[in-house]
Amino acid sequence: MRLATFALAAATAVLIATPAAAQTRLAIGTTSSSSSHYGYFVAVSQLINKNVEGVEANVVETGATLDNLRRLQRNQVDLGLVTTNVAYDVYNGRGEFEGNAYKPLTLWVYASAPQNVVVRGDAGIEGLQDLAGKPFNPGITGSATESTSEAVFAALGIEPKWARGSTGDIVNQIKDDRVVGYVKSGSGKRLDASSVDIATLTPIEIVGLNDEQAATVKEEFPNLSVLSIGENEAGSGYPAYETWAFGVAAVAKPDLDEEVAYQITKAIVEDEAAQAAAFSGLKGSEIPEMTISLATTPLHPGAIRYYEEIGVEVADGLRPEGM
Numbered sequence: 001m002r003l004a005t006f007a008l009a010a011a012t013a014v015l016i017a018t019p020a021a022a023q024t025r026l027a028i029g030t031t032s033s034s035s036s037h038y039g040y041f042v043a044v045s046q047l048i049n050k051n052v053e054g055v056e057a058n059v060v061e062t063g064a065t066l067d068n069l070r071r072l073q074r075n076q077v078d079l080g081l082v083t084t085n086v087a088y089d090v091y092n093g094r095g096e097f098e099g100n101a102y103k104p105l106t107l108w109v110y111a112s113a114p115q116n117v118v119v120r121g122d123a124g125i126e127g128l129q130d131l132a133g134k135p136f137n138p139g140i141t142g143s144a145t146e147s148t149s150e151a152v153f154a155a156l157g158i159e160p161k162w163a164r165g166s167t168g169d170i171v172n173q174i175k176d177d178r179v180v181g182y183v184k185s186g187s188g189k190r191l192d193a194s195s196v197d198i199a200t201l202t203p204i205e206i207v208g209l210n211d212e213q214a215a216t217v218k219e220e221f222p223n224l225s226v227l228s229i230g231e232n233e234a235g236s237g238y239p240a241y242e243t244w245a246f247g248v249a250a251v252a253k254p255d256l257d258e259e260v261a262y263q264i265t266k267a268i269v270e271d272e273a274a275q276a277a278a279f280s281g282l283k284g285s286e287i288p289e290m291t292i293s294l295a296t297t298p299l300h301p302g303a304i305r306y307y308e309e310i311g312v313e314v315a316d317g318l319r320p321e322g323m
Helices: 002-021 036-051 065-073 084-091 144-155 167-175 193-201 211-220 258-269 274-278 287-294 301-309
Strands: 024-029 055-060 079-083 105-120 135-137 181-185 204-206 225-229 241-252
Touching: 024 036, 024 065, 036 055, 036 241, 036 258, 036 274, 055 258, 065 079, 065 084, 079 084, 084 105, 084 241, 105 144, 105 193, 105 225, 105 258, 105 287, 105 301, 135 167, 144 181, 144 211, 144 241, 167 181, 167 193, 193 204, 211 225, 225 287, 241 287, 258 287, 258 301, 287 301
Parallel strands: 024 055, 024 079, 135 181
Antiparallel strands: 079 241, 105 181, 105 204, 105 241, 225 241
C-alpha cells in the first residue's frame, strides 16, 4: 500500500513538473559582472522573464564580445552582447574570424559609441585635415578606439603627430596645451566624463567629418557606422556633427525561434524604465532608431516583424539572405 501511494505521488510530481520542464531556457552571454553592461543584461533577463511567456532567461558572466561570439558558435549561449564592428567581422569571416565565419542575427542595439574628436577651442582646428602634424591622441593605448582612429585617419590621408598615453595622461596634456586633442568614445551621444572634465576650465570643440570624409568612412569601413549627433545632443552648446561609431547590441543564434525573437524584441523596445535605470546611457534613446542606424549585420526575422509592425523601415541590407 505504501509503495503504491509512493508511486502515485511520484507520478503526480512528474506531471506537475512537466510545464516547467517545457520552458524555453535561454542563456545570455554578457561581460564582467563589474561592468554596467552586465547590469543592463540583468535588467533584460528580468524583462524577458516577466513578459515573454514560456521563456526563462539567465545571464552568464563572460569575457564580452569575442567570448560571446565563440560561445554562440558552440551553442553555449543563445543570446549575447557584441559590438557591431566585431559582429560584422564574424558575420563576414574577417579579422579574428577569418576562415571561421558565423552568422548571428541582431535583435536590438542599445548603446552607441560615437568616436568623438575633441580638441582645444584655441587650437585653430576647423576640420580633421587641420590635425595633420599636430600632437594628437588617437585613443587609449591598446584600445579599439586607438586602432580604429588610426585606420580612419589613414584612410582620410591625415597624419597627426600621434601622442600616446592613458586617458588621465592625455587629459592633463590637453589641459597643459601639450596635445591639441584626442579621440574619445562618447557615453551614448553625450561627451565622455573626461571630455567634460577638460571643458570645465579649457574650452573645447568637437570636430566632425565633412561630407567627403563621411563618404570615405562609409566606403572603406563597412564594420563602422557614420552617426549624426544633433545640436546640443553631445552637450549644451555643441553644434550638430557626424562622426564614425559602432554600437553595442544583443544578437541571437540564427536558429532562435522567430516567435520567441519577436516577443523578446517587443518586451525590450516597449520598456521605458527598467533598462534606463540599469544603464544610464539609454536615457532619452530610441532602441529602434539605434538598431537601424548602427546594426552592421542582418536582423533576426522575429525582430524585423516587430519593427515593421511599429512602422520602422528595415533596409534590404539588414534582412537575412532569402528574406
